[in-house]
Amino acid sequence: MKLFIIYQTDIWKSKASRVCFGVFDTRTKVIDSAKWQELYNHNSEVVVLEVTLNLFEEV
Structure with a gap:
């Protein structure tokens, strides 16, 4: 499952x-929330970073 993390920088x-x-669970929710x-x-x-759930990696 993919998750999307939103950052302001x-x-x-x-x-x-x-x-x-x-x-968030979808990219459209990320964009709507940012707007x-x-x-x-x-x-x-x-x-917006796309990460996989239950996967150990550096973000």
Whole structure:
């Protein structure tokens, strides 16, 4: 099963500036939530990571 983690980060997409905003089961829910929460703006970017459930790996 695939899960999608949504992060808001700076415009350079550095890992140090990531703030997790949720975990979702479909990409459409991620996009809808990011638009509803207004995570997109001129000072930030949104990063969506696709991960597999029950798999041990570095994110």
